[in-house]
Amino acid sequence: MPPLIAVQQVSRLFTTATRTVTALDNISFDIHPGNFVSIVGPSGCGKSTLLKIISGLMPASSGTVTVAGHQVDSPLENVGMVFQAPVLLKWRSVLGNVLLPVEFAKLEVAQYIDKARALIKLVGLDGFEEMYPHELSGGMQQRASLCRALVTDPQLLLMDEPFGALDAMTRDELDMELLRIWEERKKTVLFVTHSIQEAVFLSDLVFVMSARPGRLIETIAIDLPRPRTMEMMSAVKFGEYTLQIRALLASAGGAHAAAVGSTT
Amino acid sequence: MILRSGNFLTPWMLSINVGASAAVKSSWKNVAEPVVFFVVLLILWEILVEVIQVPSFILPPPRDLYTAFIKKLPILGHHAWITFIEAFGGFALSLILGVGFAISVVYSRHLQNTIYPLIVILYAMPKSAFAPLMVIWVGYGMFSKISIAFLVAFFPIVVNTVVGLKEVEPELLELARINRGSAWDVFKKIRLPNSLPYMFAGIKVAIVLSVTGAIVAEFVAANEGLGYLVLQANYSLDTAFALVILLILAVLSLGLFWLAEFCQRKLAPWSAGVREVEGSF
Numbered sequence: 001m002p003p004l005i006a007v008q009q010v011s012r013l014f015t016t017a018t019r020t021v022t023a024l025d026n027i028s029f030d031i032h033p034g035n036f037v038s039i040v041g042p043s044g045c046g047k048s049t050l051l052k053i054i055s056g057l058m059p060a061s062s063g064t065v066t067v068a069g070h071q072v073d074s075p076l077e078n079v080g081m082v083f084q085a086p087v088l089l090k091w092r093s094v095l096g097n098v099l100l101p102v103e104f105a106k107l108e109v110a111q112y113i114d115k116a117r118a119l120i121k122l123v124g125l126d127g128f129e130e131m132y133p134h135e136l137s138g139g140m141q142q143r144a145s146l147c148r149a150l151v152t153d154p155q156l157l158l159m160d161e162p163f164g165a166l167d168a169m170t171r172d173e174l175d176m177e178l179l180r181i182w183e184e185r186k187k188t189v190l191f192v193t194h195s196i197q198e199a200v201f202l203s204d205l206v207f208v209m210s211a212r213p214g215r216l217i218e219t220i221a222i223d224l225p226r227p228r229t230m231e232m233m234s235a236v237k238f239g240e241y242t243l244q245i246r247a248l249l250a251s252a253g254g255a256h257a258a259a260v261g262s263t264t
Numbered sequence: 265m266i267l268r269s270g271n272f273l274t275p276w277m278l279s280i281n282v283g284a285s286a287a288v289k290s291s292w293k294n295v296a297e298p299v300v301f302f303v304v305l306l307i308l309w310e311i312l313v314e315v316i317q318v319p320s321f322i323l324p325p326p327r328d329l330y331t332a333f334i335k336k337l338p339i340l341g342h343h344a345w346i347t348f349i350e351a352f353g354g355f356a357l358s359l360i361l362g363v364g365f366a367i368s369v370v371y372s373r374h375l376q377n378t379i380y381p382l383i384v385i386l387y388a389m390p391k392s393a394f395a396p397l398m399v400i401w402v403g404y405g406m407f408s409k410i411s412i413a414f415l416v417a418f419f420p421i422v423v424n425t426v427v428g429l430k431e432v433e434p435e436l437l438e439l440a441r442i443n444r445g446s447a448w449d450v451f452k453k454i455r456l457p458n459s460l461p462y463m464f465a466g467i468k469v470a471i472v473l474s475v476t477g478a479i480v481a482e483f484v485a486a487n488e489g490l491g492y493l494v495l496q497a498n499y500s501l502d503t504a505f506a507l508v509i510l511l512i513l514a515v516l517s518l519g520l521f522w523l524a525e526f527c528q529r530k531l532a533p534w535s536a537g538v539r540e541v542e543g544s545f
């Protein structure tokens with residue numbers, strides 16, 4: 001099967017008045033359709049930059065990104081984005097927020113209302129369709145933003161530390177939700193996180209990155225059965241994976257950053 | 265929200281009571297305390313003026329204010345109406361032109377590079393100093409007052425609206441780009457509603473300043489309006505009447521402010537905690 005995403009020798013430089021910073025240094029990887037892939041690394045390793053390049057929101061300085069056989073040179077079509085903050089429109093209800101991408105894409109809104117309601121139900125927000133963001137908790141807001149990312153039924157979901165700002169319990173809960181939706185809807189997910197545990201728990205593959213310059217130092221296949229359960233977190237194998245990733249991050253010189261970044 | 269945090273008499277910037285106000289919000293004390301306070305204040309004023317024998321052209325007793333108010337009531341309505349039209353006309357003009365200008369500055373780099381610096385220079389000038397010039401430019405009538413009210417109200421609206429149109433979360437713009445949202449959609453669905461709370465913050469400053477602008481313009485050259493009446497009262501040492509007019513101006517300004525607050529609650533109920541950029545006159 002050909003990869004859905006092929007990243008080839010992608011580098012990204014940022015030039016300021018005084019110096020040039022290499023945010024991403026010669027990154028290459030493939031992601032196959034239906035896979036759940038996480039990128040883990042310390043803050044400043046260029047994870048978010050990489051996500052922006054893959055989505056076509058930002059050009060690479062060199063190298064190419066191919067998605068579904070097409071080279072990316074403008075924002076991707078039919079991709080779902082979830083950000084660290086829910087960024088909902090304060091003046092719209094949950095339903096109105098979920099339908100925003102439909103309106104932007106000039107699709108027939110009426111045809112998506114049932115779909116949006118079904119998604120809202122799927123993430124456990126039924127009954128909250130007409131509520132406004134300020135009436136929801138942070139976790140509920142992030143659920144709504146997940147619906148917004150899914151409403152146009154994209155094959156690819158790009159998630160940039162989506163649950164990073166939530167408390168640990170809500171984060172676990174949403175991780176489980178996400179896996180359930182992923183298994184039900186057969187999406188390809190690229191998930192950026194600084195939590196090693198979260199990456200291992202969710203993924204088929206974990207890309208481990210180092211900081212300054214951002215390099216891909218290792219790809220680890222997570223061989224844990226699906227569906228995943230919370231109990232697996234205390235399995236020996238789970239612990240081995242997290243230790244391995246932590247060691248990789250430490251040896252890459254990001255010891256301090258990794259230790260800070262791995263507190264879940 | 266500004267007004268909700270204080271009692272019914274306390275307007276925006278006087279609302280300084282941070283901790284206690286929420287707890288006793290709906291209590292009868294919030295109504296009774298200011299009423300009792302003002303009654304006591306009036307009584308003390310009346311007694312002190314009597315006891316110390318203050319000349320009434322310096323500080324008349326509250327009784328004289330009441331008498332002056334009743335006596336001048338027939339003419340007050342007309343002059344208050346004139347000042348209201350001047351202030352509100354200037355404000356309305358500043359709202360239409362200010363919002364329009366803010367949008368064009370945000371969307372056009374050329375305007376941002378050319379007209380905006382000019383506006384900044386104008387902003388740094390005391391707008392009321394234009395009042396004598398306005399008499400030369402637009403004449404002795406109402407338009408010179410409307411122009412000054414407009415000048416004074418224009419800047420808070422422009423500055424706040426520009427901030428509101430610009431301060432959009434970048435992720436929302438990325439979301440729009442990913443979904444091929446048009447520039448018009450981004451304006452209509454994100455930038456404009458996003459700017460409303462800021463716009464209203466500017467409007468609330470502007471609407472009060474516009475009354476000041478109208479009065480200052482009337483001081484310079486007028487034969488009607490509350491500003492004109494204040495000068496007339498001063499010339500004849502009718503201090504009681506001058507104070508009555510100032511109180512009417514306070515009522516006018518507060519009324520306009522509350523109108524803006526009411527519209528904000530109807531049109532942008534999500535706006536909480538947006539601070540206004542200062543205006544000047």
